[in-house]
Amino acid sequence: MSLLFTDIALTSDALFALLGALLVAMSLVSVFTARHLIRRLLAVNILSSAVFLLLVLTARTADGIDPIPHALVLTGIVVSVSTTAVVLALYLRRYRREPPC
Amino acid sequence: MLVVDLLLALAALATAGQCLLLPGLFRAIANLMAFGLVMALIWVRLDAPDVALAEAAIGAGITGALLLTVAGQLPASQHSLQSIGSGLSRRTLAISVLVLFITGLLWIAVVSLPKPGLVNEVTAVLADSGAEHAVTAILLNLRGMDTLLEVAVMLCAVAAIWSLQKAIPPPPLNNHYPGLPTLARWLHPLFLLTFSYFLWQGAHAPGGAFPAGAVLGAGGVLLLLTGSIAWMHQHAYNLLLRWLLAAGLLFFLATALSGFLITGTLYGLPPRFASYFIIAIEVATALSIALMLMTFYLFGRPGTRQ
Structure with a gap:
């Protein structure tokens, strides 16, 4: 076990990796245990942010900043707001009295 | 700068935790917006200014506006977001162990991940791509x-x-x-x-x-x-x-x-x-x-x- 941790120095990268891992774990548990659908949606949003954080951490290579994960995360942010909007519209559909068009 | 990073990580953890654990729909949404802003600062610290700009405008701004509008349209019966601990107090220990297990596994995996990157490949074709x-x-x-x-x-x-x-x-x-x-x-x-x-x-x-x-x-x-x-x-x-x-x-x-x-x-x-x-x-x-x-x-x- 001590061999495993020898290469983990306390750097900013390791700290943010720990934050990302903790956020993934918290939001995963919350996705499966929350009763209210909005809370599940919030958990999915935090989960996606945590995954983006882990993805951006892989961009910090020895050669410099790799721009490809940054581009992927930019695309991912826009896709996650689209998902949120569709889920919210579905959720709202249940509580509005207006007839569907 | 490790102190700044530590503070940012604690702020992200606090806002995410309040968003996921505490009761109240409005409080949860407000905490998610705050979490988006903290994440934008973390992107700046990780040398990802493009992501920081998009996160500040979309993650904190537009997602929050969408959620608040829906919260305003919902009937009052849906506003009471229960505290997550109410039905789970018996399983707190199991859930904590599960969270720590996933965290440890993922942390070790991410830290020991090889990072090959495509920096040199991208730099080589950048001149022909039409953008600096x-x-x-x-x-x-x-x-x-x-x-x-x-x-x-x-x-x-x-x-x-x-x-x-x-x-x-x-x-x-x-x-x-x-x-x-x-x-x-x-x-x-x-x-x-x-x-x-x-x-x-x-x-x-x-x-x-x-x-x-x-x-x-x-x-x-x-x-x-x-x-x-x-x-x-x-x-x-x-x-x-x-x-x-x-x-x-x-x-x-x-x-x-x-x-x-x-x-x-x-x-x-x-x-x-x-x-x-x-x-x-x-x-x-x-x-x-x-x-x-x-x-x-x-x-x-x-x-x-x-």
């Missing part, structure tokens, strides 16, 4: 197919939302908040200025289509909130709105096909004209992202006959 800034070059030229499909995903989301219900009419705010429409109109030139600056800057520095579109979309949401964009709700303009929404994707497809006709590969932009192509795609993508973010906010199909 690597992220813009990847988004709009080298991996243009990803961005094309992402605009298609957004258009599919708009179509899905439109098929569900009629649009939410703009709330009658003017009697309660007489200053708000004026403030929105005064702020809008600032949004337009920021939008143009990000677009112009995108070719050689952090910025570009995504942050620009997000900022203009956020300004548009503010105008929609104050009822200043009446044409979007009118039946006569519905066809125009549909064409405008599809314009970004159609233009992108036309560029990909013209690249196919000129160079023989789909989306192969000729290096001589690549910078013009990139500016054109950048403007079209940013405008259509802004318009689609605004139509998300309507939560339904505008312009149906009464």
